[in-house]
Amino acid sequence: MRMSRALTAVGLMLALAAAQPVGAADAVNPDADFKAFRDYFTKRFPNVPLNDFVNGPYSMDAELRKQWLAIDDFPPYDFAVDRGKEMFATPFKNGKSYGDCFPGKGIGVRQNYPYFDDKAGEVITLELALNDCRKANGEEPYSYVNDDMASLTAYMAFTSRGKLFDIKIPNDPRALAAYQTGAEYFYSRRGQLNFSCASCHVQSAGEHIRTEVLAPALGILAAMPIYRSEWGSMGTISRRFVTCNIQVRGVPLQPQDELYRDVEYYLSYMSNGLPISGPGARP
Amino acid sequence: MASTIRVRAVASGDNTEVQALVQHPMDSGFVKDAKGNLIPPHHIEVVEFVHSGKAVFTALWGPAVAKDPYVKFSFKGAQKGDDLTVSWVDNEGGSDSLVAKILSAAWPAWRWLCGCLVH
Amino acid sequence: MIFAKDLPGRTRRRFLKGLLAVVASSLGLRAWLKTARAAAAADVAKWPKEAFAQKTEADAIKALYGKEAEVSDKVRLDAPEIAENGAVVPITVSSALPDVTSIAVLVSENPFPLASAYTIPPGTSAMVSNRLKMAKTSKVVALVESAGKVYSASKEVKVTVGGCGG
Numbered sequence: 001m002r003m004s005r006a007l008t009a010v011g012l013m014l015a016l017a018a019a020q021p022v023g024a025a026d027a028v029n030p031d032a033d034f035k036a037f038r039d040y041f042t043k044r045f046p047n048v049p050l051n052d053f054v055n056g057p058y059s060m061d062a063e064l065r066k067q068w069l070a071i072d073d074f075p076p077y078d079f080a081v082d083r084g085k086e087m088f089a090t091p092f093k094n095g096k097s098y099g100d101c102f103p104g105k106g107i108g109v110r111q112n113y114p115y116f117d118d119k120a121g122e123v124i125t126l127e128l129a130l131n132d133c134r135k136a137n138g139e140e141p142y143s144y145v146n147d148d149m150a151s152l153t154a155y156m157a158f159t160s161r162g163k164l165f166d167i168k169i170p171n172d173p174r175a176l177a178a179y180q181t182g183a184e185y186f187y188s189r190r191g192q193l194n195f196s197c198a199s200c201h202v203q204s205a206g207e208h209i210r211t212e213v214l215a216p217a218l219g220i221l222a223a224m225p226i227y228r229s230e231w232g233s234m235g236t237i238s239r240r241f242v243t244c245n246i247q248v249r250g251v252p253l254q255p256q257d258e259l260y261r262d263v264e265y266y267l268s269y270m271s272n273g274l275p276i277s278g279p280g281a282r283p
Numbered sequence: 284m285a286s287t288i289r290v291r292a293v294a295s296g297d298n299t300e301v302q303a304l305v306q307h308p309m310d311s312g313f314v315k316d317a318k319g320n321l322i323p324p325h326h327i328e329v330v331e332f333v334h335s336g337k338a339v340f341t342a343l344w345g346p347a348v349a350k351d352p353y354v355k356f357s358f359k360g361a362q363k364g365d366d367l368t369v370s371w372v373d374n375e376g377g378s379d380s381l382v383a384k385i386l387s388a389a390w391p392a393w394r395w396l397c398g399c400l401v402h
Numbered sequence: 403m404i405f406a407k408d409l410p411g412r413t414r415r416r417f418l419k420g421l422l423a424v425v426a427s428s429l430g431l432r433a434w435l436k437t438a439r440a441a442a443a444a445d446v447a448k449w450p451k452e453a454f455a456q457k458t459e460a461d462a463i464k465a466l467y468g469k470e471a472e473v474s475d476k477v478r479l480d481a482p483e484i485a486e487n488g489a490v491v492p493i494t495v496s497s498a499l500p501d502v503t504s505i506a507v508l509v510s511e512n513p514f515p516l517a518s519a520y521t522i523p524p525g526t527s528a529m530v531s532n533r534l535k536m537a538k539t540s541k542v543v544a545l546v547e548s549a550g551k552v553y554s555a556s557k558e559v560k561v562t563v564g565g566c567g568g
Binding site: 302313328329331338342348349353354356359360372378 | 448450489490491509513521522529530536537
C-alpha cells in the first residue's frame with residue numbers, strides 16, 4: 001500500500017517531468033498537469049468529497065476535524081477579518097482606498113488571484129497587489145508576513161468564501177514559463193532535510209507529522225490566510241512559504257520573491273474549481 | 284478602534300446561547316521573547332456577562348486559558364432584542380466592555396451567506 | 403462660581419461624581435445606579451487569587467471549594483484524546499446535576515493547575531465550553547459544585563509537539 005503510493009507519487013512527478021522537456025515552452029501543458037494532479041488526489045483519497053480538500057488536514061482526519069470545528073465555530077481569525085474590513089473602509093491620506101485598486105471594489109475577488117500581468121510580465125498575487133495599491137497611493141508598503149497584510153487578505157478571502165478558484169494562464173509564453181517555474185520549484189528538493197514541497201504535500205499528504213496531519217497540495221491555498229494556534233496569530237501565504245522553507249532547513253527567499261509568486265500561481269491553478277474557504281484556523 | 288470582544292448571543296425559545304471571543308494575549312509568564320527574557324503574565328482575570336442588571340455568568344480565568352480566549356454558556360430568561368453586557372478586566376488593570384444584542388436563531392446562518400460580520 | 407470644566411481632571415471627575423451622587427440620591431436612584439454599575443463591570447475582587455496560585459490539583463480544589471471532590475458520572479467532560487495543538491485545546495464541561503452553582507477546570511500537569519472557574523447563577527445552564535493551554539500531556543479535571551458538594555470527572559489529553567510548527 002505504501003509502496004504503491006510512493007510509486008504513484010513518483011509516477012505523477014515523472015509524468016509531469018516528461019510532459020515538459022526542459023526549455024521547451026510550447027510543451028508546457030497546464031491542462032494535462034491539472035488533470036493528472038486532480039486524479040492523483042481523488043484516486044488516493046476516494047472518500048474525500050472534492051470540495052473538502054480545501055479544509056486541508058481536516059479532510060484527512062476525523063479526530064482533528066472535530067477539534068477544528070469546535071474552534072471554527074467562533075474562530076480567532078474573526079478579529080483579523082474585522083480589522084481588514086475597517087482598513088478597507090479607511091481612506092489613504094490621498095482620499096482613495098483599497099477598493100479603488102481592485103475590480104469590484106476588492107469585494108469577492110480573491111479567487112482570481114494570482115494572475116499573470118502581461119504589461120508587467122510577471123505574476124501578481126493578492127498580497128503584491130495590495131502593497132502595489134498602497135505604493136500607488138503614497139502609502140508605505142506593509143510587511144508581507146505581519147498582521148496588517150494578514151488582516152487585509154483575511155477580509156478579502158472572507159468576502160470570497162465559497163467562490164471557486166478561477167486562475168487564468170493566458171496563451172503567453174511568459175505566463176506559461178512562470179507557471180512552469182512554479183511547478184518545478186514545487187517538485188524540487190531543498191534544504192538540509194532535502195524535502196520538496198511535494199515530499200510532504202503530495203507524497204505524504206494525509207499522513208502524520210507528529211501530532212499534525214499533512215495537508216494535501218490540492219486546495220492548499222484556499223484557506224489562506226490562516227490563524228495558527230502554533231503562532232497565536234495570523235499567517236499570510238508569504239509567511240507560510242518562508243517558514244516552510246526554514247522548516248526543511250533551507251534558506252528562505254524574500255517574501256513575494258518572483259519564485260514564490262510562481263509557486264503560488266502553480267498551486268492556485270491546480271486548485272481551480274475549488275471553493276475559497278479562507279480565512280482558516282489551523283494548528 | 285474595534286472592540287476586543289465579539290459576542291454571538293442567540294435566543295431560541297427561553298434559552299439563549301452565548302459565545303464570546305476576546306482578543307487578548309493571555310501571556311502565561313512562562314514564555315520567553317526573542318531576546319530570551321520572560322514575557323510577564325498578562326491575562327484576563329474576570330469576564331462578566333450581565334442581562335437586565337443581573338450577572339448571568341462570570342468567568343474567572345488564569346493564564347492557562349488559550350490566547351484570544353473563547354467561552355460558551357447558555358442561560359434562560361432573555362429574549363431576542365435584549366441587551367447583553369460583556370466586560371472583562373485583566374491582571375494589569377486593562378479592561379473592555381461591549382453591549383451586544385441578543386439575536387434570534389435564524390441570524391447565524393444568514394451571517395455566513397452574506398459574508399456579513401456581526402458581534 | 404465653579405464650572406466643572408475649570409477643574410483639573412481628577413478633581414473634575416470627583417466633583418461630577420459627587421454631583422451625580424447628590425442628584426441621584428435625591429431622586430432615589432443612587433442604589434440602582436450602584437448596582438447597575440457594579441453588575442456591569444467585571445470586578446477583579448472576585449478573582450480567586452489563592453486558588454490560581456496553587457501548584458497541585460488537590461491544593462487548587464481545596465483553595466477554590468474548601469472541600470474534596472467526589473467522582474461522578476453526572477459530570478461530563480468533552481476533550482480530545484490527542485490535542486491538535488497544546489496552545490488551543492477546546493473542551494466542554496456539562497452536568498445533569500441539580501442546583502449547579504459553579505464549574506471549574508484544572509489541568510493537573512500545568513504549573514498552576516487551576517485553569518478557569520465559572521459562577522453559575524440560577525437560570526444559567528450547567529455547561530461551559532472553553533479553550534485551554536496545556537503545557538504537556540495531562541489529566542484535565544472538570545469540577546461541578548452542586549447543592550453545596552463538589553463532583554468531578556477527568557480525562558487524559560495527550561499533547562505532543564506538532565511537526566509543522568515554525
